[in-house]
Amino acid sequence: MTNDGHGGEGGGTALLDVRDLTVEFRTRDGVAHAVNGVSYRVAPGETLAVLGESGSGKSVTAQAVMGILDSPPGRVTGGQVLFHGRDLLTLRREERRRIRGAKMAMIFQDALSALNPVLSVGAQLAEMFRVHEGTSRKEARGRAVELMERVGIPAARARVDDYPHQFSGGMRQRIMIAMALALGPDLIIADEPTTALDVTVQAQVMDLLAELQRELTMGLILITHDLGVVADVADTIAVMYAGRIVETAPVHALYRAPAHPYTRGLLESIPRLDHKGRRLHAIKGLPPSLTAIPPGCPFHPRCPLAQDICRTDPPPLYEAGPGRASACHFWKETLDGAR
Amino acid sequence: MGRYVVRRLLQMIPVFIGSTFLIFFMVYALGDPVAAMFGDRAPDPATAAQIRRDLYLDQPLGKQYLHYMGQIFQGNFGTAFNGQSVTELMASAFPVTLRLTLVAIVLEMLVGITLGVFSGLRRGRGIDTSVLLLSLIVVSVPTFVSGYLLQFVFGVRWAWAAPSVAPEAPLNELLLPGLVLALVSLAYVTRLTRTSIAENARADYVRTALAKGLPRHRVITRHLLRNSLIPVVTFIGTDIGALMGGAIVTERIFNIHGVGFQLYQGILRQNSPTVVGFVTILVLVFLLANLLVDLLYAVLDPRIRYA
Numbered sequence: 001m002t003n004d005g006h007g008g009e010g011g012g013t014a015l016l017d018v019r020d021l022t023v024e025f026r027t028r029d030g031v032a033h034a035v036n037g038v039s040y041r042v043a044p045g046e047t048l049a050v051l052g053e054s055g056s057g058k059s060v061t062a063q064a065v066m067g068i069l070d071s072p073p074g075r076v077t078g079g080q081v082l083f084h085g086r087d088l089l090t091l092r093r094e095e096r097r098r099i100r101g102a103k104m105a106m107i108f109q110d111a112l113s114a115l116n117p118v119l120s121v122g123a124q125l126a127e128m129f130r131v132h133e134g135t136s137r138k139e140a141r142g143r144a145v146e147l148m149e150r151v152g153i154p155a156a157r158a159r160v161d162d163y164p165h166q167f168s169g170g171m172r173q174r175i176m177i178a179m180a181l182a183l184g185p186d187l188i189i190a191d192e193p194t195t196a197l198d199v200t201v202q203a204q205v206m207d208l209l210a211e212l213q214r215e216l217t218m219g220l221i222l223i224t225h226d227l228g229v230v231a232d233v234a235d236t237i238a239v240m241y242a243g244r245i246v247e248t249a250p251v252h253a254l255y256r257a258p259a260h261p262y263t264r265g266l267l268e269s270i271p272r273l274d275h276k277g278r279r280l281h282a283i284k285g286l287p288p289s290l291t292a293i294p295p296g297c298p299f300h301p302r303c304p305l306a307q308d309i310c311r312t313d314p315p316p317l318y319e320a321g322p323g324r325a326s327a328c329h330f331w332k333e334t335l336d337g338a339r
Numbered sequence: 340m341g342r343y344v345v346r347r348l349l350q351m352i353p354v355f356i357g358s359t360f361l362i363f364f365m366v367y368a369l370g371d372p373v374a375a376m377f378g379d380r381a382p383d384p385a386t387a388a389q390i391r392r393d394l395y396l397d398q399p400l401g402k403q404y405l406h407y408m409g410q411i412f413q414g415n416f417g418t419a420f421n422g423q424s425v426t427e428l429m430a431s432a433f434p435v436t437l438r439l440t441l442v443a444i445v446l447e448m449l450v451g452i453t454l455g456v457f458s459g460l461r462r463g464r465g466i467d468t469s470v471l472l473l474s475l476i477v478v479s480v481p482t483f484v485s486g487y488l489l490q491f492v493f494g495v496r497w498a499w500a501a502p503s504v505a506p507e508a509p510l511n512e513l514l515l516p517g518l519v520l521a522l523v524s525l526a527y528v529t530r531l532t533r534t535s536i537a538e539n540a541r542a543d544y545v546r547t548a549l550a551k552g553l554p555r556h557r558v559i560t561r562h563l564l565r566n567s568l569i570p571v572v573t574f575i576g577t578d579i580g581a582l583m584g585g586a587i588v589t590e591r592i593f594n595i596h597g598v599g600f601q602l603y604q605g606i607l608r609q610n611s612p613t614v615v616g617f618v619t620i621l622v623l624v625f626l627l628a629n630l631l632v633d634l635l636y637a638v639l640d641p642r643i644r645y646a
Contacts, residue, residue, distance in 0.1 A: 068549045070541070101552030108550075113543040116562050118640055131553055163641040179551070 014041040014082070015219040016065070016104075016187055021079035023057070023064050023243075025290075026072065032290040034060040036243040037079070042187065045217040047210075049234035049251070051224060051266070053287055057243035058223045062189045065221075066106050067096050083187070102132045105180035107209075109192040111172035115164040121148070121175050122160035128182040147178040151208060170201035177209060187219040194229060206233060227270055231255060236323070239263050242288050242298035245317070249324035259326035259335045261303045297329070305330050343644070347633050351626045362618045363404050366611045367396075411619060417612035419605075425616040428601055433620070435506045435513075436590070436597035440582045442510060442517030443524070447575060451525045455532020455571075456564065462537045470533070474526035486519040486592040503594040516593040520586055524578050531574055535567035542566070569639050576632030580625035584618075 023035035035057045042048045052058040063069045064076050067088065081088040083104065088096060108114035116124060125147055126140035135143070141160065148156035151174040164172055173193060180188050190209065194202040210233045213220045224230060230237060230251065237254050239247045239262065247260040258264040265283035285302040288294055294301055300310040309329050317325040320335060328334060373387050373396065382390075391397045395406050410417065416425035458467040477485070493515055494502030500515040501508075539545065540563060548562040587599035598617060605613035637644040 066550055068546055097552050097554065099552070100550060106547075106550040108543060108547060110543065114547045116544040116548070116566070117642060118565050119562075120641075127553065128551060131551075131557065165642050179547075 013043060015044045015046075015084065016040075016042040016221075017080075017082040017085075018061070018065060019080040019082065021061060021064060021081065022077045023060050023069065023074060024077050025074050027291070030291040033293055034074070034243050034290055035064065036293070038240070038243070038245055039079075040238050040245065040248065042219040042221060044186065044219055045213070046236065047213065047220040047222060047234045049222045049224060049230040049237045050240060051227065051230060051237055052240035053225060055287055055290065056240040057290075058240045059191055060243075061240075062106070062191055062221065062223055066104065066189060067100060068106075098132070101128060101185075102183040103185050104187040104189065105183075105185040107173075107176050107180050107188065107190040107193045110196040111169070111176045112164060112196075114176060115172060117164055120161045120163055121167070122162075125175070125179055125182060128179065132183055143182075147182055148175070150181070151175070151178040151212075153178075169197050170205060173197060173201075173205050174208065177205070177212070181212060181216075184216065185218060187221070188213070189221045189223070191223045192225070193222070195224070195226070202229070209233075227266060239266070242293050243290065244298065244327060246299065246327045247320075247325065248317075249321075249326075253321065253324055257335055259320040259324060259331045260328045261305050261330075261334055262299050264334060265302075297327070305333065343637060344634070347630055351630065355622060355626060358622045359408070359615075359619050360404055362622075363407065363615055364400065366614050367400065367403065407615070411616075416616035416619075419610050419613045421610075425612050428613060429616065429620065431506060432596060432598045432601045432617075435504075435508065435595055436583055436586055436599065438508075438510060439513050439517055439520060439586060439589070439595065439597060440579060442513045443521035443582050444575065444579060446518055446521045447525045447528050447578070451528030452532050452568075452571065454529045456536055456559070458529070459533040459536025459567075460540065460559070462533075462540075467533070470529060474529050477522055477526040482519065482523065482588045483592065485522055486589055489515060489519055490592055506596050508595075516589050516595060519592065520582060520589040524574075524582070528571060528574060531571050532567065535570055536563065539563055539567045565639065569636065572635050572639060573632055576628050576635065577625075579628040579631075580621065583624055584621045 018041070019039050021035055021038045022033075025032040025034055038057065038061050040048060040050070050058045050061070060069070060074070063074075065081050065088070069076065076089060079089070083099070088099070091099075115121065122141060122144045125144035126135075126137070129135035129140040129143055130137070145156050145160050148160060153159060153171055153174055159167075164175070167175065173196075176193075180190075188209075193209065194205050197205060206229060209220070212218075222230065222234060234251045237247075237249055237251050238245050239254075239260065241262050247254070247258065247263050249259065254263065255267070258267055262283070265281070268281040269283065271280055283302055288298055288301070294311075295314075296312045297303070297306070297310045297315050300306040303310065305328075307329070313329070315327045315329045317327050318331050320326040320331045326334070373382065373390050373394075377387075388397075395403050398406070407417075414426070416429070418424050419428060454470050458470040461467050490502050493499045501512050504512055504516055542563075544566075545558060545563055548558045553562075583598060584602070585599070586595075586597060587603050589595070590597045590599040591603065598621070601613060602617050604610070605617065
């Protein structure tokens with residue numbers, strides 16, 4: 001793997017280093033601030049889970065990293081996306097396209113709509129080799145079959161000419177994974193890869209993804225709103241709220257003791273068997289509109305700990321222990337309260 | 340796929356019988372062709388009866404219809420009242436109309452789809468708004484106005500094209516009348532393509548194609564266009580029949596002795612065999628065009644093929 005050894009404040013080698021990324025959407029109702037200064041890093045072989053409600057900016061960040069933002073109306077207005085130490089945002093369109101799909105790939109939520117309904121899965125897989133490597137039609141087809149076998153599709157050779165609607169949901173998601181893996185990328189971004197699947201199939205697909213990642217030492221960004229999925233596979237978690245990262249931490253540390261009231265709210269809203277019969281905890285209120293994010297800490301209107309300072313001063317990311325950070329003025333109190 | 344075709348073919352039979360019977364009924368039952376033959380003069384009753392017997396007009400309608408269909412399947416469309424056989428009329432009328440339709444369809448596809456793709460990809464911007472406005476104007480102006488206007492400007496004023504067209508005119512001379520004939524449909528094809536492209540441009544599979552790092556032209560032609568063309572193909576297919584039978588105005592303007600012209604003459608003179616014969620052929624054309632659309636549908640969309 002080529003790596004110029006770019007290291008940041010936290011040390012180590014980052015495969016992807018997103019710094020202070022800002023994305024806006026210009027809509028008729030005003031400018032929506034979808035991503036407001038997001039930074040995160042992924043090392044080779046590491047799994048970063050990005051957690052957040054819909055509208056928290058987790059998918060938009062990923063799309064900006066991939067360079068597939070809908071623009072207009074979306075626009076990256078600031079920050080850097082360093083991939084192998086090179087800022088992708090300064091590359092020409094054609095250079096960026098060559099990286100996309102080949103060096104960094106993306107897996108989408110609903111494979112039925114994310115795969116082209118009128119092309120056979122074989123054609124859609126083979127297209128990766130044909131376009132990026134100029135492989136011959138016949139060889140590309142052979143490699144498509146290999147890919148399908150690799151992700152565990154039975155009778156791959158017979159099914160290579162089938163269309164997406166002829167596969168089950170789990171098989172379709174496996175094909176999406178195969179497509180992302182095709183050219184051996186260094187980074188995979190999976191945007192809610194299991195949300196559209198049955199619970200039993202979810203586990204299988206997640207296991208497959210984790211296994212392939214380990215085998216190929218790829219970096220993996222797992223975007224999800226499902227805390228359950230995260231616990232087993234992620235190394236690090238970044239929690240997003242209103243286009244900001246509010247807390248990052250190693251996965252077990254975060255589960256043991258969250259350092260941000262929002263994270264605590266999320267953890268408390270998971271139904272638990274030993275709390276049977278009790279009312280489920282819910283975070284009061286709704287996430288803010290991205291065209292009118294409250295001043296100070298964006299979470300303050302919903303926060304049980306909010307003080308005057310929260311309404312005026314946006315909290316920086318405080319270092320809250322080894323490898324963890326929290327954007328809360330009262331991170332210490334939150335952390336202590338959780339213990 | 341084979342069963343799909345067979346099913347479609349079988350469905351055509353009742354449609355063919357129903358529609359031909361309807362036109363047969365309207366033409367024969369609602370007017371007196373023999374009286375029309377004699378114009379203003381009252382025919383001698385004995386002669387009239389003789390003619391009726393010769394033409395099977397004294398039989399009940401159902402029998403007449405069966406007899407007529409029997410003749411048609413032997414390739415005999417009867418004789419027009421002026422003594423010319425209807426097949427002869429067809430042989431002179433259909434080739435030029437067919438070529439005219441071909442020119443019109445090709446223009447619709449090339450210009451309509453291209454304009455539609457460009458405006459659909461730039462939704463809400465200058466080119467899109469102007470194309471929308473232009474298509475609105477084209478749709479609202481009746482063919483006889485746009486036809487005479489274009490004929491005057493291109494045919495007479497600038498003399499770029501012939502203002503009237505002979506039956507054996509080559510395709511390039513049919514360009515102007517073909518454009519007039521295509522104009523309204525062309526506007527529809529543009530709008531249909533535009534809407535379809537604009538809708539599909541935000542589809543998940545297009546984003547996947549982008550995420551795969553495919554070049555822009557490949558994303559558009561292979562992924563976006565193929566999905567967007569499905570409704571357009573339907574429209575163009577059904578339009579083949581409509582253009583062939585509906586060229587009456589255009590053929591009048593450019594003095595083309597095609598199907599529309601003959602039909603018009605036939606109706607004007609209550610020339611029943613001509614009208615029924617031509618319409619029967621047009622019904623067949625419609626049915627075949629629809630079959631073609633269904634087959635193309637299955638080629639474009641595998642979800643239909645395997646349904």
